[in-house]
Amino acid sequence: MSQVDFVSEIKKVVKGEVRTDDDIRKDVSGDFGRMIFKKPRVVVRPASTDDVSQTLKLANRLGIQVSTRSEAHTQTGQALVDDGILIDMRSLNKILSVDTNAKLATCQAGVVWRDLVEHLKPQRLSPPVLTNNLGVTIGGTHSVAGLGIASFRFGAQVDNTIEMEVVTGTGEIVVGSADKNAEVFRSFRSALGQFGVITRATLKLREHLPMTRTYFYLYDDLATFMDDSRRLMDEERFGYIESWCSACPQGIRLVDGVKQAFAQWFYPLHATIEFDPAKPPDDAKMKAGLRFYKHVHTMDQPIHDFFNRLEPLFVIWKRIGYWANMHPWMETILPWDAAKPYIDQVMVNFPPQALGGGHILLWPSKGTTSNTPMFQVPPGQKHVIGFGILPGIPPQFIEEAKPKLNLASDLSMAMGAKRYLSGFIEFDHERWKTHYGDLWPQVVAWKKEFDPKRLLNSGFVVWE
Ligand SMILES: Cc1cc2nc3c(=O)[nH]c(=O)nc-3n(C[C@H](O)[C@H](O)[C@H](O)COP(=O)(O)OP(=O)(O)OC[C@H]3O[C@@H](n4cnc5c(N)ncnc54)[C@H](O)[C@@H]3O)c2cc1C
Numbered sequence: 001m002s003q004v005d006f007v008s009e010i011k012k013v014v015k016g017e018v019r020t021d022d023d024i025r026k027d028v029s030g031d032f033g034r035m036i037f038k039k040p041r042v043v044v045r046p047a048s049t050d051d052v053s054q055t056l057k058l059a060n061r062l063g064i065q066v067s068t069r070s071e072a073h074t075q076t077g078q079a080l081v082d083d084g085i086l087i088d089m090r091s092l093n094k095i096l097s098v099d100t101n102a103k104l105a106t107c108q109a110g111v112v113w114r115d116l117v118e119h120l121k122p123q124r125l126s127p128p129v130l131t132n133n134l135g136v137t138i139g140g141t142h143s144v145a146g147l148g149i150a151s152f153r154f155g156a157q158v159d160n161t162i163e164m165e166v167v168t169g170t171g172e173i174v175v176g177s178a179d180k181n182a183e184v185f186r187s188f189r190s191a192l193g194q195f196g197v198i199t200r201a202t203l204k205l206r207e208h209l210p211m212t213r214t215y216f217y218l219y220d221d222l223a224t225f226m227d228d229s230r231r232l233m234d235e236e237r238f239g240y241i242e243s244w245c246s247a248c249p250q251g252i253r254l255v256d257g258v259k260q261a262f263a264q265w266f267y268p269l270h271a272t273i274e275f276d277p278a279k280p281p282d283d284a285k286m287k288a289g290l291r292f293y294k295h296v297h298t299m300d301q302p303i304h305d306f307f308n309r310l311e312p313l314f315v316i317w318k319r320i321g322y323w324a325n326m327h328p329w330m331e332t333i334l335p336w337d338a339a340k341p342y343i344d345q346v347m348v349n350f351p352p353q354a355l356g357g358g359h360i361l362l363w364p365s366k367g368t369t370s371n372t373p374m375f376q377v378p379p380g381q382k383h384v385i386g387f388g389i390l391p392g393i394p395p396q397f398i399e400e401a402k403p404k405l406n407l408a409s410d411l412s413m414a415m416g417a418k419r420y421l422s423g424f425i426e427f428d429h430e431r432w433k434t435h436y437g438d439l440w441p442q443v444v445a446w447k448k449e450f451d452p453k454r455l456l457n458s459g460f461v462v463w464e
Contacts, residue, residue: 016047033075040086057171109139155369165200169451190374195450209274247352322392328424331388361388
């Protein structure tokens, strides 16, 4: 079928925009990873769920590849397609309803979390889990997981959804929940757009207090940091725990005969509690028994400033060129007991300048708070630690960096970790099977059921 015929076929069935302009196709050909580019033949901006359904039915009839793209903060081409149809979900961006009594919000999948948070401000309600970057969509994080610094209490964003409307890969519109079409509800969350498109979600909300107080604790020892963070999670002393590894550069030394920069690593732990101004937290109680190296700072801020606390960091990232560089982020969720040996091994010779202004995530959480099958966490763990190397790499160094990051990924998997799939993923078939473990046959069966022609987001999961 010629390009003209193909586009006119889509235009016949879709009421939203159907674009073939070169600049629009180019605009959606990349993602935050900046390593993979795939240019679609046509971009569909659906005006409704029905548009998504019609697009997928047509794609099936003509055997054309399709990808679903939202804000494209993923990093290995997860949302891209070469010469196929790209469904740009940002056009489905309406907050449909908020039920303040039931504490639920129903949104189209292209709604950006920041807009929902802003919309809910007058009601003093917010989603229980927010990602660090609020500039991503509900559909985008529901297709990966959506982790936040309250995940140790509430799980991932996918665990806080009670109902979803989806369009399967063959174009069927289905509404799923724990009780109705439960198989769709089980399978579509954290599915990377492999089974179909999420068009609408009903999300749990919670009431928050107006202010937050954050204690900036600094640790100089990983084991002590881990003991204290586990204690804080178990006690739920704070509502939010945020941490990372911070380098104190020590100069150059010989590593395997090569001169290399090295660092002494420290571990900032920011522990935050919500409060009402009439009833501020008791500072002595908040730090009782903790064994930090230093209490660096304490800060109060309105809760919405807290939700947006990383925006200034993103501004800095943009200024220093980090944002425009390549981002092969390697994020992995480690079993608790494997975390220290793994992190020690990875960090001992890690040259801090290799991050290019980025950082090393350290994310204590619980292994028991998520119940979404497609979101893999190390099984049987009461506690887990998310660890992430988040570099911004100039293009000329990317080929040097990739094998090292893949080695760190493989080592984590060998120690029982599960990768977070929005980042830099270069799995072969065996690694995909290992990642999903016992669930793999079911994942394959779902793919066969919902996208039998394997038209969706192809080239990412290696099925055979
Ligand atoms: C600076 C930064 C900070 C981040 N912080 C966090 C964090 O704190 N926690 C966290 O969990 N993640 C974090 N991420 C990762 C980010 O949340 C995920 O990559 C998320 O999937 C991005 O959403 P998006 O709207 O950009 O989706 P996209 O990247 O466009 O899509 C993600 C995947 O979902 C699919 N998809 C998108 N929309 C739909 C839909 N409606 N239906 C079906 N499939 C769909 C795509 O095909 C793709 O496979 C961060 C990323 C960046 C760049």
